[in-house]
Amino acid sequence: MGSMDESSYTPWPEPHPNQTRVMLLGTYHMSNPEQDTVNVEADDVLTAERQRELRELADRLEQWEPHRVAVEMPYDRQDEVDTEYEEYRTGERQYDQEGRNEVVQVGYRQADRLGHEFVAAIDERPPDPEDDPFDDRDVDATRKRDVPLPDVGAMRREVDERLSESTIPEYHAWMNTEDELRANHDLMFDAGVRADPDDQFGSPVALAFWYDRNLRLVHHCWRTMAEDDDRILLVAGAGHVRVLRHLFDETPMFCPVSPRPYLPSAP
Numbered sequence: 067m068g069s070m071d072e073s074s075y076t077p078w079p080e081p082h083p084n085q086t087r088v089m090l091l092g093t094y095h096m097s098n099p100e101q102d103t104v105n106v107e108a109d110d111v112l113t114a115e116r117q118r119e120l121r122e123l124a125d126r127l128e129q130w131e132p133h134r135v136a137v138e139m140p141y142d143r144q145d146e147v148d149t150e151y152e153e154y155r156t157g158e159r160q161y162d163q164e165g166r167n168e169v170v171q172v173g174y175r176q177a178d179r180l181g182h183e184f185v186a187a188i189d190e191r192p193p194d195p196e197d198d199p200f201d202d203r204d205v206d207a208t209r210k211r212d213v214p215l216p217d218v219g220a221m222r223r224e225v226d227e228r229l230s231e232s233t234i235p236e237y238h239a240w241m242n243t244e245d246e247l248r249a250n251h252d253l254m255f256d257a258g259v260r261a262d263p264d265d266q267f268g269s270p271v272a273l274a275f276w277y278d279r280n281l282r283l284v285h286h287c288w289r290t291m292a293e294d295d296d297r298i299l300l301v302a303g304a305g306h307v308r309v310l311r312h313l314f315d316e317t318p319m320f321c322p323v324s325p326r327p328y329l330p331s332a333p
Contacts, residue, residue, distance in 0.1 A: 077244075078311070081321040087297050088287065088314050089130060091325045092242050092304030094229070097167040107226045111171050111234075117162045119234035120171050124179050126235060126328045132180065132299035134291055137173035138306070139187035141286045147187045154178060173301045188286035188300075192278040200269045205261040207268075215256055216249040239329035241304045250305045280309045284317060 081087050096111050111120065139147055147169075153159040154174050161175055177185045229237050240246060257265030258273035267273060283306070291298060302310070314322040 078324045079315050079321055081323070084319075085321040086291065086295055086319060087321050087323045088310075089127075089132065089297065089299045089323050089325050090307045090310050090314075091127070091172070091238065091299060091301050092247065092307040093168045093172055093238060093301055094225075094241065095168065095303060096171060108229065111166055112162055112164075114162075116234060120161075120175060122233070123172065123235045123238065124175050126330075127176055127299060127325070128179055129328055130297060130299070132176070132297045133295040134184075134186060134298045135173055135177040135180070135182060136186040136188045136287055136290065136298055136300045137169045138189045138283075138302040139169055140189050140191075141187050141290075142190075144187045147185055150174075151177065151185050155183075168301060176299060176301075186287070186290035188283050188290060190279065190282040190286060192275060192282065195271055195275065198269050198271045200261045200271060201263070203261070205263075207260045207262045209256075209260065215252055218253065221249065233330075235330050239326060239331065242307065242324065242326055242329065247304065247308050251308050277309060277313075280306060280313055283310065284313050284320070288317075288319070 094108060096108050098108050110116065137147070150159075150170075151174050154161065154165070154170065155178050159165065161171065165171060165174070173185055228240055232240065254267040254273065254276070256262075257268045258270055260268075261270065262268040267276070283300075283302070287298060287300065300310070311322045314320040
């Protein structure tokens with residue numbers, strides 16, 4: 067069992083007896099699906115150097131000895147995950163030849179390294195709201211307070227530069243710092259609370275949808291775990307980490323923990 071103190075990185079809580087610890091590894095979408103507010107221009111993770119770095123990441127996370135690996139894949143596609151993961155486990159598929167995404171390269175690889183027979187698919191998107199009452203309201207979207215907010219353009223440039231200049235373990239260390247986790251939420255909550263119609267999250271309804279989705283991730287994490295699972299590694303986009311940390315902390319049977327003690331110092 068890993069002996070490092072995950073709670074040393076505040077504001078992560080201290081685990082209590084009998085709680086299942088959930089390590090929240092915020093990652094990036096390695097296949098460039100362009101689904102986020104700030105998207106990473108990811109290079110090819112199948113190159114020899116990136117594969118070496120991914121093996122190093124697996125070496126580091128293996129020290130924590132997770133009993134379960136959960137990934138950001140739809141829960142109702144568990145059969146597909148089972149089939150695909152088994153193909154990687156048996157060598158029918160090779161990590162350095164296909165699967166340019168974090169589910170395969172981080173999630174499957176880690177579970178395979180640990181000898182797990184199962185990878186849990188835990189994502190579930192709630193139904194889209196039929197209407198948004200804020201669309202019909204006279205909403206004052208002015209900021210009213212001069213508070214510092216991240217510049218989206220600068221964030222995009224920085225994430226690309228960081229990735230190009232860092233190893234994959236170093237990049238994950240940086241992504242999971244409190245400043246980076248906070249920046250994404252600042253943008254979402256600024257637009258959502260003000261109900262800015264020009265923003266992707268420009269409504270309280272959009273924020274409620276986001277929390278609903280993440281609550282479902284917590285539910286499926288519970289549903290798929292075994293009674294003796296003391297440590298779960300959850301691999302998800304870094305934008306999920308702050309809300310998942312809050313939700314797991316509010317759920318009495320879980321305790322969220324940081325991956326940073328097992329990663330290199332953030333560059």
